Amino acid sequence: MSITQVDQHRRALTLGVVLLALGLVLVVVGIGIGSTGFESVVAAWRDPVALQIVREIRLPRTLGAWLAGALLGLAGAVAQGLFRNPLADPYLLGSASGASLGVAVALVVFGASPASTHWVVRLGLTGAAFVGAVLAVLLTLLLARGVQQTLRLLLAGVIVGVVLGAAKDLITIASADLLQAIQAFMLGSTGLIGWSACGVMAVLAVVCLVCAWALAPVLDGLALGEATARSLGLPLGAMRMALVAVLSMATGAAVAQTGLIAFVGLAAPHLVRSAVKTTHARLIVLSSLMGGLLLLAADLLARWLVAPQELPVGVLTGVLGGSYLLWLMHRRSSRGGLS
Numbered sequence: 001m002s003i004t005q006v007d008q009h010r011r012a013l014t015l016g017v018v019l020l021a022l023g024l025v026l027v028v029v030g031i032g033i034g035s036t037g038f039e040s041v042v043a044a045w046r047d048p049v050a051l052q053i054v055r056e057i058r059l060p061r062t063l064g065a066w067l068a069g070a071l072l073g074l075a076g077a078v079a080q081g082l083f084r085n086p087l088a089d090p091y092l093l094g095s096a097s098g099a100s101l102g103v104a105v106a107l108v109v110f111g112a113s114p115a116s117t118h119w120v121v122r123l124g125l126t127g128a129a130f131v132g133a134v135l136a137v138l139l140t141l142l143l144a145r146g147v148q149q150t151l152r153l154l155l156a157g158v159i160v161g162v163v164l165g166a167a168k169d170l171i172t173i174a175s176a177d178l179l180q181a182i183q184a185f186m187l188g189s190t191g192l193i194g195w196s197a198c199g200v201m202a203v204l205a206v207v208c209l210v211c212a213w214a215l216a217p218v219l220d221g222l223a224l225g226e227a228t229a230r231s232l233g234l235p236l237g238a239m240r241m242a243l244v245a246v247l248s249m250a251t252g253a254a255v256a257q258t259g260l261i262a263f264v265g266l267a268a269p270h271l272v273r274s275a276v277k278t279t280h281a282r283l284i285v286l287s288s289l290m291g292g293l294l295l296l297a298a299d300l301l302a303r304w305l306v307a308p309q310e311l312p313v314g315v316l317t318g319v320l321g322g323s324y325l326l327w328l329m330h331r332r333s334s335r336g337g338l339s
Helices: 005-032 041-042 047-082 093-112 114-144 149-176 175-186 196-225 226-231 236-258 262-274 282-305 315-332
Strands: none
Touching: 005 041, 005 047, 005 262, 005 282, 005 315, 041 149, 041 262, 047 196, 047 236, 047 262, 047 282, 093 114, 093 175, 114 236, 175 315, 196 236, 196 282, 262 282, 262 315, 282 315
């Protein structure tokens, strides 16, 4: 191992430790943020009600925000490596529009009264969003005729996203009572995350991380060019399909629990690459940690800025992420073009 590789390994390890430490700090802070502040944490030792607030509401919500961000960060790193485009987003294959359509269909089927909406959110909305996201990706693969041509896959994802988004809008217009429930999903929120949701996301995060780590050499090969990757003997067709499956699973799991959260999956790999140059295996892990940190920080800000009211966390990530992207484009354009 060369001196440069040793230095890169050390920097990647240092960044990982820092991201983990910051994540733990924000988890502690998140437990104390709420309508009653840190008083609930202190009172939890002697007050059963305060203990229930901390254990059943604040803690799962905080951990759930970190897990959802980690899934989006992982998906962003995979998407940017798969499409060889630093501006690739986890939602490019139509999963976001598919999830939104799944939510709209579920609300039509189960009704839109406050009671039935609450039941759907708790029991059926997650499944509907996940199924919608997976079906959208399958439709994208069908239109693209597989994963052999990256450009065709990308264009198919854009088309599927537009069509399914329009279908969701038609359902919403036909059933005006759904507007508020759909809007809540589109704006993104971690308010409904419980321990069961945390368990689902934790299991899927581990599965996706292990699979992405195993497939990372394919992304390293693609970064050198498709011809080079083929000359290395990599079975690109099968491995691309596996990467798309990982991308879809990670994105669908996060979207199903939190709604549409913008820019986390796009920004997390960028921030990691700006700090350290490393292989895709380490990039995927670090992007997961960075994504968890970003969404958790945004969720804490959403809870704190206008307390006791809350901002939709998806709106906050959109504003902050969009500002970061504009700054990034300006900086790179001043250097002679966006790479």
